[in-house]
Amino acid sequence: MPPRATQVLRRGRKALEDLNLLKVLQSEISHELSSTPFQDKKSSSQGDSAQESSSFALEWNSSQSQDVVLRRKSESGEEVAISALLGQETFDSEGEGNFPREVLMKVCVKKPGLSSILQFDCGVREKHVHGSDFDIHSAYYLESSTIPTSSVYRGPLFSTLDPQLQDALKEYLVARGIGKNLTNFLLLTLHKKEQGQYVNWLQKLESFVAKD
The missing domain is CATH 3.10.280.10 (Mitochondrial glycoprotein)
Structure with a gap:
C-alpha cells in the first residue's frame, strides 16, 4: 500500500475513534445533566x-x-x-x-x-x-x-x-x-x-x- 494511502487510512481511523469518543462523552454529559439524584424535594429542603x-x-x-x-x-x-x-x-x-x-x-x-x-x-x-x-x-x-x-x-x-x-x-x-x-x-x-x-x-x- 502506498505511504500516502496509509496516512489517509490512519487519519480516517483516528477520526472515527475521536467521533466515537465524542459520542460517548456527549451521552455521559446528557445523562448527568438529566439525572438529578441529589435534587429531590426531601434532600433539598434538608440542605x-x-x-x-x-x-x-x-x-x-x-x-x-x-x-x-x-x-x-x-x-x-x-x-x-x-x-x-x-x-x-x-x-x-x-x-x-x-x-x-x-x-x-x-x-x-x-x-x-x-x-x-x-x-x-x-x-x-x-x-x-x-x-x-x-x-x-x-x-x-x-x-x-x-x-x-x-x-x-x-x-x-x-x-x-x-x-x-x-x-x-x-x-x-x-x-x-x-x-x-x-x-x-x-x-x-x-x-x-x-x-x-x-x-x-x-x-x-x-x-x-x-x-x-
Missing part, C-alpha cells in the same frame, strides 16, 4: 435549612475544591469550625440511599482566651430512617491550633473509650450544632459539588476532542 438551623456560616465552598468550611461563634466567644469533604463509598445492601459516599468531617472547638482546641474526626452517613447521622472516629486535645509533632500524645483510640464517655462527647458536639440539619446539608452540598465538577470535566474533554 437549604441546615445553615439557618445550626447557625453556621458557610466560609469556604469553592467550585475548584473538594471541601467546604463552616464556622460559628457563640455569644460566649466559643468558636466551632468544621471542614468536610467526601470520603469512601458506602455500601447500601437495600440500594435505597441517595448519597453513595460518606462525608469526612473535622470539628474543632476553641474556647475564648485559650490557645488549645478540641478536635474531632467524624464520619457522616445517610440513615434511611433518620435522614443522616455522624460517628466520632477520634478525639484530640491539642495544646494549640498548630499542627502537633508526632511525639505529642493525642489520646487513646476513640473506640477504646468508655461507652458513656463516647456518648457524652457526641452529645457535646450535638449541643454545638452538629446535628441532623448540618449533616444533611453536608451530604447534599458535597455530592452536588462533586457531580458539578464531574460534568465540568466531561465538558472540557468534549471541547478538546471536538476541536479538530
Whole structure:
C-alpha cells in the first residue's frame, strides 16, 4: 500500500475513534445533566435549612475544591469550625440511599482566651430512617491550633473509650450544632459539588476532542 494511502487510512481511523469518543462523552454529559439524584424535594429542603438551623456560616465552598468550611461563634466567644469533604463509598445492601459516599468531617472547638482546641474526626452517613447521622472516629486535645509533632500524645483510640464517655462527647458536639440539619446539608452540598465538577470535566474533554 502506498505511504500516502496509509496516512489517509490512519487519519480516517483516528477520526472515527475521536467521533466515537465524542459520542460517548456527549451521552455521559446528557445523562448527568438529566439525572438529578441529589435534587429531590426531601434532600433539598434538608440542605437549604441546615445553615439557618445550626447557625453556621458557610466560609469556604469553592467550585475548584473538594471541601467546604463552616464556622460559628457563640455569644460566649466559643468558636466551632468544621471542614468536610467526601470520603469512601458506602455500601447500601437495600440500594435505597441517595448519597453513595460518606462525608469526612473535622470539628474543632476553641474556647475564648485559650490557645488549645478540641478536635474531632467524624464520619457522616445517610440513615434511611433518620435522614443522616455522624460517628466520632477520634478525639484530640491539642495544646494549640498548630499542627502537633508526632511525639505529642493525642489520646487513646476513640473506640477504646468508655461507652458513656463516647456518648457524652457526641452529645457535646450535638449541643454545638452538629446535628441532623448540618449533616444533611453536608451530604447534599458535597455530592452536588462533586457531580458539578464531574460534568465540568466531561465538558472540557468534549471541547478538546471536538476541536479538530
